[in-house]
């Protein structure tokens with residue numbers, strides 16, 4: 001019994017060094033977003049490797065989509081290996097973009113340093129380690145000569161960190177994440193080797209603008225400051241809305257637990273005179289920009305409101321509007337505008353969906369323990385797959401510790417890389433009902 005399963009697990013074990021090398025090679029391409037550096041080089045590294053292993057490879061540039069330009073082309077790669085029959089297609093989708101480096105690193109962010117059983121680098125955890133694991137998993141299945149009745153697909157997509165509109169969003173609009181082409185999707189985001197992520201909270205990005213009346217800054221009583229009006233609104237957010245949000249608990253298994261309520265982040269505030277840099281020399285004389293004395297006639301705040309499955313988007317926006325209307329009543333001269341920037345509703349794949357169950361069984365087989373089911377505080381590309389692709393059978397599962405994402409000295413553990421590749425390979429066999437005895 002279980003000869004096929006054991007053979008695959010051993011084969012992936014034997015590919016440990018290959019998996020490390022592939023993770024390092026992906027990290028060494030600095031695909032920083034924004035602006036979207038080196039996307040094409042990274043897509044081609046994935047695509048040409050998979051082509052050499054029998055995949056049909058397409059490069060799909062999101063021409064005209066947000067962020068795309070000749071200087072920074074949004075190049076996605078989709079690789080497909082046909083099955084021998086009419087079995088379901090299992091698709092692994094990873095985003096190739098990484099966030100900026102930031103400060104505090106003790107290793108080269110793009111070196112792919114190997115140390116103490118970990119591979120370090122920007123994107124190691126989020127999520128080039130996961131991409132490498134999914135590639136090695138699929139390559140092992142093909143090299144083992146197993147008769148797979150369905151197709152396997154691997155995509156490397158851009159711009160997840162900035163909404164995914166030129167990546168998974170663009171492909172989803174063109175049918176790449178819809179039946180009959182694809183039945184199951186696994187996104188190897190760094191949620192941990194023993195956790196299956198079913199979905200995410202919703203998000204509303206909005207901009208609130210307050211208005212004032214411009215006047216000379218030496219006589220502010222002749223004007224009306226939009227910044228002061230904004231301060232009144234921000235005070236209400238802190239003292240009225242935030243406590244209410246803290247009381248709204250979700251039944252979804254969001255991790256970390258602090259995100260099991262509604263949250264609000266004031267992403268940015270800007271009002272009055274355009275942002276400048278003020279510097280002085282040793283004598284205290286100004287050497288940089290110089291301010292002009294004006295009362296602010298406009299102030300804008302960008303809100304990042306994360307909402308739970310028990311709330312709905314209209315109500316989320318309405319409670320902001322209600323607070324602004326209240327200020328209009330009690331505060332002389334208060335005027336405002338609210339604009340939507342973007343929004344996504346919460347998603348949750350049912351726990352009894354095939355891809356969830358197959359991955360759970362694979363985790364139990366590889367790790368010898370039952371998985372936990374979680375939901376993500378932030379959105380990821382699953383939103384496009386469910387909303388545009390209309391595909392419900394989608395999860396996030398992959399190696400790495402989520403808390404390390406976007407941090408200095410980000411790393412992915414090598415044991416986790418190998419284990420997650422094993423889980424992914426067994427999940428494919430299970431979803432395609434390949435006899436393993």
Ligand SMILES: [Zn+2]
Nearest residue numbers: 095126127189
């Ligand atoms: Zn990610």
